[in-house]
Amino acid sequence: MNKPTILLVDDEERILRSLQMLFFTGYNVRITTDAHEAIRILRDEQVHVIVSDQRMPIMQGSELLRVARETSPATMRILLTGYSDMEASIASVNEGEVFRYLLKPWNAVDVKEVVAQAAAIATSTFATQQSPIAAVIETDKQKLRILVMDNDQSTASAVEEILQHRAEVIWSQNEQHAMDILAKQDVSLVVADLTMDGKSVSYILKTVKQFNPQTQIIVLTSFNDTSRLVELINQAQIIRYLPKPIRNNILARNLEFVIERFHALGNTPALQNRQSVEAIKDPQEKQLSGSFMSMLNRLRSRSSLTQN
């Protein structure tokens, strides 16, 4: 069997040499300090995973990953960075659509695990011969249901206005109501602020994504905390992080894009896996998520029985 190919990009050669040895046995490892060279490799070879540094002289990592997304959509994208500034983190979500955001100095065992997972996912994407961003034919489109979690009604109104009759928009203004809605049915898209009534609701987003990887999550917030954003990337695979207040045309553009992505992932588990999440680490969130998850399992298994 052919070894999967991983491409490592960092402006520090010692980091490249070190990582190369870490992956030496299981992979075909390509390394480069030059982002342009990296793009060439992505174009000419089948690369399963790209691991890039963020701050590099020629090109920022998030920018390189954005190009990678276009050049080789099946390649899984991972950012490995020592910096955690907000701008770069937001770009890594919105432009790079990274699978994982990892921090330096890294834990070798964890990084190996993440890369192995990403490589396996990419292998199955390549096997399906289906582009993860290709649009699906109109008839295959599922009915859209969008949950807006925000104390402020204007977000829900804006979403409703943009999508008109194309989607059922449900507005939740508190945590409990949001959980009840999610327990009753699948939703295609969650548009959420990170706090409701002053309380963090990140755990709901993380749990939903665990429960149904097809659900796409857009975070719409004025909240500015890089470490929480990094958690949301890794543990909820949020697809967009948009700062509040947001202009309607920007929201519209992003909604259209994410809806497209939702349809593209469809019911193909191999593609849905591309957005699989890491386990929740924070003990309190873990507990909250655990009880919400068991509620989902209990109610949803029953409803699917009655539906059948």
Place this chain on the structure above:
Amino acid sequence: MLNDSNALGGIAALIKPIECISPEITLESVAELFSDIAYSNVLSLPVVENGVPVGVISRYRFIDVYLKKYSRELNGKRPIRLFMSSPPLVVAHDKPLAEAAQYVASNMSFPLTEDFIITENGQYVGIGFVVDLLTAMELQMRQNTDDLNQAYSHLKSSQLALVQSEKMASLGQMVAGIAHEINTPLGYVQNNVVVGQDMFNQVGVMIAGYEKLIDNLLDENVDEEKISAQMQQVAALRANSSLVEMLQAMQGLFADTIYGVGEISELVLNLKDFSRMDTMATETVNVNECIESALNIGRNVLKKYGVEVIRDLGDLPGITCSPSQLNQVFLNLFTNAAQAMEGNGRLTIKTWHANRGIQISIADTGKGIASEHLARIFDPFFTTKPVGEGTGLGLAISHQIIQKHGGDISVESHPGSGTRFHIHLPVASSAIKPDQLLSETPHPSQHEETV
């Protein structure tokens, strides 16, 4: 500012409602009144006609008149109107204390023989004792002083807090920079150790296989079959791993690891260098070393803004100074310069020895400082950065530090092409008192230091 709102404020509180006398009352009757216990503590009696005060008769004046020879017989029946002093000293009841005190003090006669009269809408309401007025005044002054003292200490503590926050801000920036600098070598060093450990285990398995094979070969009792099985096993192990290749690569990783650990120790040494203040406040130092130290610490910021650093450091004599404070000044100037140059600027640092002093020039190719701002850049709290991004104390503190070292700092700037700071530090170390440099946190409000 005087506080008029409390009871001490007006003079109403001082009113002594002494019964007044008519101007027609006789001198004899006044004599009786003065010996009356009810009037024992008044200096004077108010003379009032139709409610309006027209004069006072003081004990002093009364005695003067009354004790003259035959005065009792001559004047006893005559009205007091003829003897009183008029017009009297009158103060309205709602006059603020300070104004009343000022008025009374400038109009009263010496020695103090009379009280003053207090009126409401021009009508007599009572008299006031000058002594009471002075006591009330003193009380108020004391309270004002307390208020001022309190305000002063508030101001002082918030100033200290600001200086502290400026320190913390630059410290925070520095720490973030250093953390990142350490992050990179730490990343690969850690990883190399894990890789090395893994390889060590593989080599261990391999050696165990070889040893077993050799044991088997040396053992005469072992049959051929077992030996060939063992040989096959070892051959398979060998084929599956590219051990020689990996060991070769590992050599490289060891070299990298040693290099990385060296980098980390150098960074730690730099930090120690930079913060020498915590141990020795003043010592003989080569300013070039301070500049290098600040450049090392600021390397990350300079790199972030893509700044090219050009050094032209001349031979300098050592000077007595607080190296950590000078480091702070240099780091502040370097950081400002980096921030003023948005991308690919040049920072030129020159030092030379001239005019019995050390000359330092720090020039950037940044956007420059507008002429209307130039005169104010050393002022405390002056900043052109958005609220919350700068305390406006960086250059004020730098200015203070240089002054404490007996030197001076000046600036010239051409908007659009760059800014140049010039620092002069005297070599004569005797000019500087070490204990002065030791004193904590330079005062941004005191620009002029007197020695």
